[in-house]
Amino acid sequence: MTATAAPARGAIRIRDVVKAYPGRDGPVLAVDHCSFDVGAGEICAVVGPSGCGKTTLLAALAGFHGIDSGSIHVDGQLLCGPGRSRAEVGPDRVVVFQNGALFPWKTNLENVAFAPIVQGRMSRRDALDRAASLLAEAGLRDDIHAYPGETSSGARRRVEIARALMTDPTILLLDEPFRALDALTKSVMHEALLETHARRPATLFFITHDLGEAVFLGHRVVVLTARTQALLTDARYRALVQQVAALVHEEARRAFEVGDREH
Amino acid sequence: MPDASSPEPARAPLGLPDTAPEWLWHAAAWLRGPAPYRMAIGYALALGSWYLTVDLLALPRFEDLPGVADVFREWTSERPSFGLSLHTPVYYEHILTSLRRVGLAFALATGLGVPVGLLLGASPRFRDYVFPVLEVLRPIPILAWVPLAIIIFDGAESPVVFLTFLASFFATALNAQLGVRSIEPEYLLAARCLGASRASVFWHVILPGALPSIFTGLELSVGVAWFSLVAAEMVSGQFGLGYVINTSFTMVQYPTIIIGMLTLGFVGHATSAAVRLTGRLLMGWRARTLRLEGA
Numbered sequence: 001m002t003a004t005a006a007p008a009r010g011a012i013r014i015r016d017v018v019k020a021y022p023g024r025d026g027p028v029l030a031v032d033h034c035s036f037d038v039g040a041g042e043i044c045a046v047v048g049p050s051g052c053g054k055t056t057l058l059a060a061l062a063g064f065h066g067i068d069s070g071s072i073h074v075d076g077q078l079l080c081g082p083g084r085s086r087a088e089v090g091p092d093r094v095v096v097f098q099n100g101a102l103f104p105w106k107t108n109l110e111n112v113a114f115a116p117i118v119q120g121r122m123s124r125r126d127a128l129d130r131a132a133s134l135l136a137e138a139g140l141r142d143d144i145h146a147y148p149g150e151t152s153s154g155a156r157r158r159v160e161i162a163r164a165l166m167t168d169p170t171i172l173l174l175d176e177p178f179r180a181l182d183a184l185t186k187s188v189m190h191e192a193l194l195e196t197h198a199r200r201p202a203t204l205f206f207i208t209h210d211l212g213e214a215v216f217l218g219h220r221v222v223v224l225t226a227r228t229q230a231l232l233t234d235a236r237y238r239a240l241v242q243q244v245a246a247l248v249h250e251e252a253r254r255a256f257e258v259g260d261r262e263h
Numbered sequence: 264m265p266d267a268s269s270p271e272p273a274r275a276p277l278g279l280p281d282t283a284p285e286w287l288w289h290a291a292a293w294l295r296g297p298a299p300y301r302m303a304i305g306y307a308l309a310l311g312s313w314y315l316t317v318d319l320l321a322l323p324r325f326e327d328l329p330g331v332a333d334v335f336r337e338w339t340s341e342r343p344s345f346g347l348s349l350h351t352p353v354y355y356e357h358i359l360t361s362l363r364r365v366g367l368a369f370a371l372a373t374g375l376g377v378p379v380g381l382l383l384g385a386s387p388r389f390r391d392y393v394f395p396v397l398e399v400l401r402p403i404p405i406l407a408w409v410p411l412a413i414i415i416f417d418g419a420e421s422p423v424v425f426l427t428f429l430a431s432f433f434a435t436a437l438n439a440q441l442g443v444r445s446i447e448p449e450y451l452l453a454a455r456c457l458g459a460s461r462a463s464v465f466w467h468v469i470l471p472g473a474l475p476s477i478f479t480g481l482e483l484s485v486g487v488a489w490f491s492l493v494a495a496e497m498v499s500g501q502f503g504l505g506y507v508i509n510t511s512f513t514m515v516q517y518p519t520i521i522i523g524m525l526t527l528g529f530v531g532h533a534t535s536a537a538v539r540l541t542g543r544l545l546m547g548w549r550a551r552t553l554r555l556e557g558a
Contacts, residue, residue, distance in 0.1 A: 062452075062456060064452060089452075089455045089456055090456075090458065091456065091457055091458035093456070094456045094457060095452065095453065095456050097449045097452075097453065099447075099449065100449075101447065101449035101450055101452070101453035103450060103453075103454075103467070103468065103471070103472075104548060104549075104552060105471040105472070105474070105546070105548045105549070106467075106471075106548075107548075114454075114457055114459075114467065115457035115458055115459075118454075118457065118458060118459040118460065118463040118467065119457075119458040119459075147548045147551055147552055148552075149548070149551070149552030150551055150552060163457070164456075164457075166457075167457060167458060
């Protein structure tokens, strides 16, 4: 590794990972000898049909369960593999869940301030201040004191991402976070996510069903099937796709803003 | 900055100033709706059929029952024929005795039932030890506990409180357990991802997550507390509303039975309402979220 000013963190190296679940007729293979890399600070979109093992891989990265064989390294350090069947769940790898997991009994502000408070890293006051500025930065000033149940689904996703970012994670694990959103909100979310990523570069491991979303967001798109392949990383192709996607996105955003004003 | 998309309950038509407190808005909205009139009609129908069957028609099997007028006269009389009315201090002594027993039993049941229920929900090992035993004890009717209560506990007071406590305890513990088990697993995973210790997970996720169900249990628990209190007071004890009902029956003071019953109804309803109100105050997030969902 070269000694640059700030070495990027969060490089993931997945090698020969196998994971099976017990099933009625013997074990069911969820991930079969999967290998790929994600560069530090990269947005890696993972697509594939249901049951291809996307979520299993994410759960292994998060430490929710172990793997049967193979290894996962982060920045050269063994996360799980030989001698350590399961990664520790920790604030350096935070999951944003498919259905949202903001605590409904805490306001959005309290949710975002949760991590540093329970970790004892900040005083309650400092944590709330920092959370408020992070939410304001994300354009959510109006939602600060609302409960998640009173917040629009799009804003809720952004609050949850802000909550995850409060721990300064090296890797953000997103499990189809925008699945339930309508197309226009989704488009706005994409821009917000890219903006956030530009401000705080963490590695994003982004699971999605939506190939368009994967192509638009991902520096790298991994298509998981029975056999894993890394695809669509050619620079020229990506530039072309992003041009098209940006145009579509701009149109969508304009429509969204008009809709917002007419409310 | 007002956000046009955030739904606010429609307030303008009620003609109240914006500064009016929340409960006044609720009251005003309730009065504008059909609910109060339906309630009045419901009461009128109930009292009317009582009047019709007993006072007016004196139907067979009903003729010995006290009529509406008799009960009302006795209840409000300054010199009641059977010694119990709104004007006699002994009436309030009975109410207070029952309230004190229910309060004590409810406090014990809550103090013991909530922790036991939370543990049952949170720790599979504790659950393995304790739950099967609870499952066998729970269906035993309170009246079946009476002999044991009298053998174990001294005097007239403690057996009654013990019997009242029992049923409440089961309702509270089981609902607290249910509350913990109904928490979305994602909340627990998210909390651990964000670096919460086991203690933090308990205070920030498990307890608030189980609170709605705990309060459902507490509301049930006050209900069963009254239920078992009266059963216990009929068996032992020299005071209380259950005792009033039982002795009035043996002494053929029928209007007083009805007075005791209705008093139980009102007092029981008030205690349930108090528990519900406490729950609402503790769970502001829930009231606000549910209101938006139109519940």
